Amino acid sequence: MxxxxxxxxxxxxxxxxxxxxxxxxxxxxxxxxxxxxxxxxxxxxxxxxxxxxxxxxxxxxxxxxxxxxxxxxxxxxxxxxxxxxxxxxxxxxxxxxxxxxxxxxxxxxxxxxxxxxxxxxxxxxxxxxxxxxxxxxxxxxxxxxxxxxxxxxxxxxxxxxxxxxxxxxxxxxxxxxxxxxxxxxxxxxxxxxxxxxxxxxxxxxxxxxxxxxxxxxxxxxxxxxxxxxxxxxxxxxxxxxxxxxxxxxxxxxxxxxxxxxxxxxxxxxxxxxxxxxxxxxxxxxxxxxxxxxxxxxxxxxxxxxxxxxxxxxxxxxxxxxxxxxxEKQVIEVADRESAQPLAARGGAIDFDGVTFRYGNQEAPIYADFNLRVGAGERVALVGPSGSGKSTFVKLVQRLYDVDEGRIMIDGQNIAEATQESLRRAIALVPQDPALFHRSLSENIAYGRPDARQEEIEVAARRAHAHDFISRLPQGYETLVGERGVKLSGGERQRVALARAFLADAPILILDEATSSLDSITEAQIQEAIEELMEGRTTIVIAHRLSTVRSVDRILVFREGAIVEQGTQKELAALRDGHFKELLEMQVQGLVLDDG
The missing domain is CATH 1.20.1560.10 (ABC transporter type 1, transmembrane domain)
Structure with missing residues (x-):
């Protein structure tokens, strides 16, 4: 009331x-x-x-x-x-x-x-x-x-x-x-x-x-x-x-x-x-x-x-x-009074007995969930919609607090760290990047606002964004419009990749980061993405299973639980496996599309 x-x-x-x-x-x-x-x-x-x-x-x-x-x-x-x-x-x-x-x-x-x-x-x-x-x-x-x-x-x-x-x-x-x-x-x-x-x-x-x-x-x-x-x-x-x-x-x-x-x-x-x-x-x-x-x-x-x-x-x-x-609205995720900056080094992630439910749900999406992602490990999350992949990433970013258990990064409970330090340790490239109505330089340097112009341009080159930016009348000073509306989807995604290159965070999250790129451009920057992942703990939310070949481990989610894990070759070899089923469905979809 x-x-x-x-x-x-x-x-x-x-x-x-x-x-x-x-x-x-x-x-x-x-x-x-x-x-x-x-x-x-x-x-x-x-x-x-x-x-x-x-x-x-x-x-x-x-x-x-x-x-x-x-x-x-x-x-x-x-x-x-x-x-x-x-x-x-x-x-x-x-x-x-x-x-x-x-x-x-x-x-x-x-x-x-x-x-x-x-x-x-x-x-x-x-x-x-x-x-x-x-x-x-x-x-x-x-x-x-x-x-x-x-x-x-x-x-x-x-x-x-x-x-x-x-x-x-x-x-x-x-x-x-x-x-x-x-x-x-x-x-x-x-x-x-x-x-x-x-x-x-x-x-x-x-x-x-x-x-x-x-x-x-x-x-x-x-x-x-x-x-x-x-x-x-x-x-x-x-x-x-x-x-x-x-x-x-x-x-x-x-x-x-x-x-x-x-x-x-x-x-x-x-x-x-x-x-x-x-x-x-x-x-x-x-x-x-x-x-x-x-x-x-x-x-x-x-x-x-x-x-x-x-x-x-x-x-x-x-x-x-x-x-x-x-003023009276409760800030549900707030820094604790004793919060300290997160000292992220290798980027190892541990889910320790995590139980979590969204506010409008009775049943938890995770119940006593345990997982370790080693420092520098590349992990792909696959599974049907609603299986818990996006929730995993949101919890790592501490967009929500868990109901029970804890999430650790390099042995530190993220609930006891400042949110700013936690999120500066994570570079996110979303599927549909939203840009500010500011210059391209400001958007690329958003994760490192003190970056020099030369560093911004190096990050843009690595993301294959420099060429299209150079062709614009104002170059790096071009205003991109509300949410980046003046750029194409592929251009926005390359700007988001350049932002991640410049942020240089120990943890990298890729939410199907090449989905808006044409096949030629995707091939061009895949090598850069491989370079970006090198030495970083990488979480890939995979909608297209063809993008998970280079990861160390694939986690197959279903109803908030990991039902299978392994390399692509190992999972594809499992008879009646969930990953194999998902792979066959996508292959059939591609065949039908070609037909």
Whole structure:
């Protein structure tokens, strides 16, 4: 069940950032409070100014003019002080806001980067980006609502109500009751009437971002099937739903504003009627009536915005909820406090009594699994889909923690090593490499960002990538596009191989690393791959069994267990063996394809 999220949780989230810069925070709030106190006392001097002028005979004006000038000077001085303190407050508030927003978005990025592989697989990248950026701006709205909205309004309402009570108790009580009712109605309207619609609208807003990112990132697939109109219709349906929900949410905001406007009119009528009643009884002067009228206008100026502030607050709370959720999301695979860098040398891998299940599965994929891969040994993993080959590699990289047992590299438990050091000891060449929208040099040097340009070019030559890179207009400075979309599949794979050459890690993982290459190019770089494997512990995930001839040992997986192991010649000779069965199926497939 989802935990209820509200003002308290959002306030705790914001406070943890504010308390990091106490001098900016205190400077901003103190100067804003001083500016607001000027508004509280402004009606007092406005009333005194009118009293010094009202009903004065001509002969008395010379005497009263001094009082009038003093009242005017105080009135102007308070107005000037208001602007000075207000401007000073923003000099504190702007740096507080910018440093906080930066820290919020950086913290969110930090955590999202470290969420589990399962979380990444289940989250839309576009929706995640939208949640982070929207949450950052939601903080801005939340903080501004407190600082520019609630803080000054609270000071003004308390101060002026106290002023009125000192002069006329009944009038002060009337304002107090009216303001409390107004605030209560504002909160109830937002919480029960406006907020639910805003929350639904925000979900549709995230869905719009997710749908757009999904289609744009897969545009090549869309084009290959001529499915632009189909994707248009899908996106239009999502955006239509957002439109309907947004119209409903915004209409409710207008309706609540109408109710609050009626309430301010009732406050105005009641307050001024009381002032006239006191004047008619001789208990109030013209200056007193001016004091009351000015007080009302000040109160109204703040009350008029209270409803909007409450709506903004609830909207910000709804939108900041995702960031709070990211903060509370458990980082499932985290470095232990005592974690030390992995000192990988030969790259020997040991699975010792490993039991592991994915979170959505009841039965473990590995149960008391044991295996040793010697330092420098070349091992191929073969077997049908779902047999445990990819899981083996993910566990070696510690993308998941095992439920029982341990995985050792060179005698060190990888759960007790830092993840950065572990993964720097492993060079991975996936079947479908994803590149960053950065230069080719940066992509090749991603595993060794301090590499010199000469080293990058040597790695590219060894991967047979230098020639095609040299033909590009910007050469190694060419930007490859999102996920490397500007390159062909074979070019991306050669860049990934160059990256592995440059990383020079003791453990090499090849996930059918030549699958996207044509036969000529595959033959060209097979020798380079042989050179790359030399002296390194190599794990080859083999989908095409023709690629496992040069390994030292083949492990045949089935349902999370190794059912056969040996060289290709040994396994092919086994009667009714699993490897022989897989080999015959692939041979039959090739014959059928040729036919």
């Amino acid at each position: 989802k935990q209820k999220f509200g003002f308290r949780q959002a306030s705790v989230f914001v406070w943890q950032y504010w308390k990091q810069v106490p001098w900016l925070l205190s400077g901003a709030f103190v100067t804003m409070a001083l500016a607001t106190l000027c508004d509280v006392f402004l009606p007092v001097f406005a009333g005194r100014l009118i009293d010094s002028l009202a009903d004065a005979a001509f002969a008395e004006r010379a005497v009263r003019i001094d009082d009038a000038y003093w009242a005017l000077a105080a009135f102007v001085g308070i107005s000037a002080a208001f602007h000075v303190f207000r401007e000073a407050s923003y000099r504190f508030w702007i740096p507080l806001a910018t440093v906080t927003m930066r820290r919020i978005v950086c913290d969110a990025f930090y955590r999202v980067q470290r969420f589990s592989a399962d979380w990444q697989a289940n989250a839309f990248a576009g929706a995640t980006v939208r949640k982070v950026s929207r949450g950052m701006w939601a903080y801005d709205e939340f903080a501004d609502t407190i600082y520019i909205g609630f803080l000054p309004a609270g000071i003004v309402l308390v101060g002026i109500t106290a002023n009125l009570m000192v002069h006329w108790l009944l009038m002060g009580v009337f304002v107090l009751v009216a303001v409390v009712i107004y605030l209560l109605v504002s909160v109830l309207l937002v919480a029960l009437y406006v907020a639910p619609s805003n929350a639904i609208m925000n979900k549709s807003d995230s869905a719009v971002g997710a749908a757009m990112a999904d289609a744009v990132s897969c545009n090549a697939t869309v084009k290959s099937f001529g499915a632009e109109l189909r994707e248009d219709r899908r996106f239009f349906d999502v955006s239509d739903l957002w439109q309907r929900r947004a119209r409903k949410a915004w209409s409710r905001e207008i309706n609540s504003g109408t109710v609050l406007s009626v309430m301010t009119l009732l406050l105005q009528g009641g307050l001024l009627s009381l002032a006239l009643w006191y004047w008619s009884r001789g208990q109030a002067t013209a200056g007193d009536v001016t004091f009351v009228m000015t007080s009302y206008f000040v109160i109204h100026g703040y009350l008029r915005e209270i409803g909007q502030h409450v709506r903004n607050m609830q909207k910000a709370i709804n939108e900041i909820e995702d960031l709070v959720g990211f």
